[in-house]
Amino acid sequence: MAGRNESAAGWIGSESQVSRLRGTVFKATCLGATLLALVLMLVFLLYVVNDALQPRTADVGWLATYGVTIGLPALALAGYYYRRDTRAGEVAYTSLGLPIAATVLAGGITILFRHLISPQEWFALVVACAVAIGIIELHGTVHSAGVIDRLAVVTVVPLLAVVGIPGISVDHTFNTLFLEQELFRIAFSTPELAPSLREVILSSPVLPTDPHALLLAFTVPVAGAGSLYVRRVRESDRDAALVGVGAVLAAGSGLVLAPLAGLSSTAWIVLATVVAVPVGLYVELVVRRGDGVSGLAFPVVVGLGALLGTVAVGAAGFAGPDTWLTWEFLNNPHSRTPRDAGIYPALVGSVLMLVVVAVAAFPVGVGAAIYLEEYAPNQGRLGTIVELIEINIANLAGVPSVVYGVLGLALFVRTVGMRTGIVLVGGLTIGLLILPIVIVSAQEAIRAVPDSLREASYGMGATKWQTTRNVVLPRAIPGIMTGTILAFGRAIGETAPLLMIGAAAVVRLPPESFMGKFSAMPRQIFTWSTEIEYEFRYGVLAAGVLTLLVVLLMMNASAIVVRNKYQRES
């Protein structure tokens, strides 16, 4: 008896010791892997930042001055938040990050207004859309019963407003099969049958100037959305009106004040609309909540510190660092002289390409995901086929990007006959590349909507379409948006497909339309990596990488913000 007891005790004891050791080793290994990954990434990032900004070329006094005016107060405040008021710490980093992110977004919007659609064209488009929506709404209230004429109004009115009835032009040569002998040729064209409302507005003799058009067609809708939001959360018409009018006034003051500040009126209006409105709303939210208000001091302290530092550095005559990432870098095209080289045309190219990617991949991807999750059969033989398709979509997400490049070249250039290296071809090719990612992430988001909600909806007599539209999609949209933005982040960094579709190494004029030749940021960075001169490969390239990384981080951060916000709400 005693012997058996002893052996049992010994067995348990030794096992517990061994398993403890194993567990410790395993934990240490995991920690090591994490640290290795993080340290490697950190070292790489520091390396790039150092190359791009070259902080060591600055005077010691310059670094010390900014250290005292920005670094110390910021550290002291951060310490205070960490020990006393963590909620304020959260407010502090949001209120510092929000204006920066909004400024980057404003830069992107300015690029669109400068190169893609002029403020006047935008004005015409917005007015035409507003009229179309108004007519549809009016029709809905006056005559809501007729299904057929409702459908006709919903399709025809927007079409007439935006596109019009274009002329018909046919120029086609009919060939015999295989032998390619010419049979006969049809060629005729008619003038435009009916101009769109948009074109009518554009051709009218009295058009608002660019800043006024922007104020009316861009600021007013954004301010309206802001005031609607305030009215919903505060349930006060007065506050809502205050926010709306305030935003319009802030932007409108640019017409007078912008020249004094050395800015163009359009830039002021875009900045005021995109930066001031969300920042104002956020500040209002924090103050109303009355929680962590002291966090709002953080951006003010940093801003004042920067101002003070600039004055002090100017007075003492300290030289700043010889950085590569400058305002000129963001505004210049590539040059043979490293100091004059910049990324602007590639930046514009990336933004326009992203517009094509978004327009091409988002509706198709989300549509496919909705069909696969909500409508596709999941039982029987058809169900097996659907499952096979889903597996293949997931596999497509892992196909190397260069393969998509070849596909884009073969499909859009060689088959459809578009020119090589234009924005449309690049955007469509990369749209194809991220399509599987968009589909899979949208499927996940739709699948995450609990079935009980659908069943409740059916139980109340709703149709499948009503359930999808009113129950499933509103719940799934945050998840879909998060996945899509992350996919766009992948899209903006892709290089190999651009090489395949012939995006040129150097393009010095930004594309003015989707049919223009373009270069994107990663393509331009690749060009710099093969330049002969040392400064291109270390300085200019690092500045380009940093620009691309900042854009990417902003996109990922906004994806995270969207996700967190909706997670908290639900």
Added chain:
Amino acid sequence: MAQTPSNDRTFVSRRRFVQTSGVAGALAMAGCLSDDGESDDGGNGDDDGNGDDSGNGDDSGNGDNGGNGDDDGSETLSGEVVNTGSSTVFPVTDAMAERFMEEHPEVNVTVDSTGSGGGFENHFCPGDSDINGASRPIKDEEMSNCQDNGVEPIEMHIAGDALTMAVSPENDWVDCMTFDEMAQIWQEDGAETWADVNSDWPDEEFTLYGPDTTSGTFDWFTENVVGEAGNHRTDYEPTEDDNIIIRGIADDPYAIGYFGYAYYAENEDKVKALSVKESEDDACGEPSLQAASEGTYPMARPLFIYPSEDALQREEVYEFLKFYLENSSADWIADDVGYVPSNQDMVDENMSALEDAR
């Protein structure tokens, strides 16, 4: 319901309508402008036969340019000029594009670096690019491929390069090599160790770095130094990026590799360039632009651009080429880019080729 598809169709046709009318407009414009262009031609006449050897000292060539550049300053030129081709020619064309666009900010001159052969095969012969750069003359099969597609390339010899064979600075046993020794190193089933080539050299294996097989540099080297096109060993480190060759050679005392002179000029402190001689009896020639233009450096090679005849009927392509050729004798080609500029004879010959094709 029936309206949607029909509208889709007309939308596509409308785009085609815009395209066709745009093309027609551009053609009409080109037709009008081409008359002006021809009346300018008188200004291109050369003044003196600057046929002396020193390509760098061609100051009179620069004088010409100023005069011609002013002719068309008043009219605003727009459009697109698409350049592809050799990565060796890329720096010259890119510099030309930058300078040309300072005068004509509306013309979008794009430059891509695809390799000589890659440019002909994938961009130029299919008609996607206007001008292709090449660091070797066009091959017969490329010529016929282009002509099958209705693209007629016009050869223009615009600059020269001194192909440079380089070793590590730690290499103290060799300063000068003959073509025969280089052929032994680089041909198929070539020597394995330095001692295999010359018994005075150390008994250590080579580390070999060279350009990719798609590169014109590779073609020129096998044809002219090894002596047989395409005869090149495969157990070397091939790359399109010459910076990698430099880095490889700098790090390894037993390494050897070759690349264009411009890369050597930028990295003179990192690698040691070898002098070369064609045969045992010749004098050793040190690589330099001066020697390449005088003909005393045996591995001097020509660089070309090939505009297509159709493309240069377009005003912007014609003006860009005129600018290119006039400036191809300028000093900055040597100072900024690191190639041998054209001499006046070459400029004149290219100019007359350009005018003949119009």
